[in-house]
Amino acid sequence: MPVNGNAEPLEILRDEWGIPHVYADPEAGAAYGLGYAQAEDRLEQLLRNYRLAAGTMAEAFGEDFVEDDWQQRIAGHEEVSRRRYPELPAEVRAMLEATGHARWRLPT
Numbered sequence: 001m002p003v004n005g006n007a008e009p010l011e012i013l014r015d016e017w018g019i020p021h022v023y024a025d026p027e028a029g030a031a032y033g034l035g036y037a038q039a040e041d042r043l044e045q046l047l048r049n050y051r052l053a054a055g056t057m058a059e060a061f062g063e064d065f066v067e068d069d070w071q072q073r074i075a076g077h078e079e080v081s082r083r084r085y086p087e088l089p090a091e092v093r094a095m096l097e098a099t100g101h102a103r104w105r106l107p108t
Contacts, residue, residue, distance in 0.1 A: 012037050028098035035099030054078045 010024040010033050020041075022033035039046060051057045055072030057065035072078075085093070 028094055031095045031098035032100060039100070053081075 010022070010029050012033050013021045013023070015021065018041075020033075020037035022030050022037060024030040024033050048057070051060060052068070053072065055069040055078070058069045088096075
């Protein structure tokens with residue numbers, strides 16, 4: 001499987017219980033594999049968590065979430081994350097970016 005558009009080796013094997021075991025080199029490839037397996041298994045949950053943190057649940061799931069969204073937006077978790085992202089150590093940012101989950105939420 002290509003890793004981040006490269007031909008680096010990556011293998012995701014699932015055991016008899018469906019648990020993914022990711023084999024890759026370098027570490028960024030393993031992080032990509034982890035993100036890939038997580039998205040295969042729990043994409044809806046990942047997307048809901050993004051919306052929950054951003055305070056946009058009501059946009060997708062209705063007015064029952066308006067109060068929760070308001071609280072999340074007041075807390076400003078997304079804004080704080082975007083502002084502080086550049087302060088993370090480079091190796092941590094590289095792992096987050098390699099998973100693929102952070103890619104669409106990174107600061108511009």
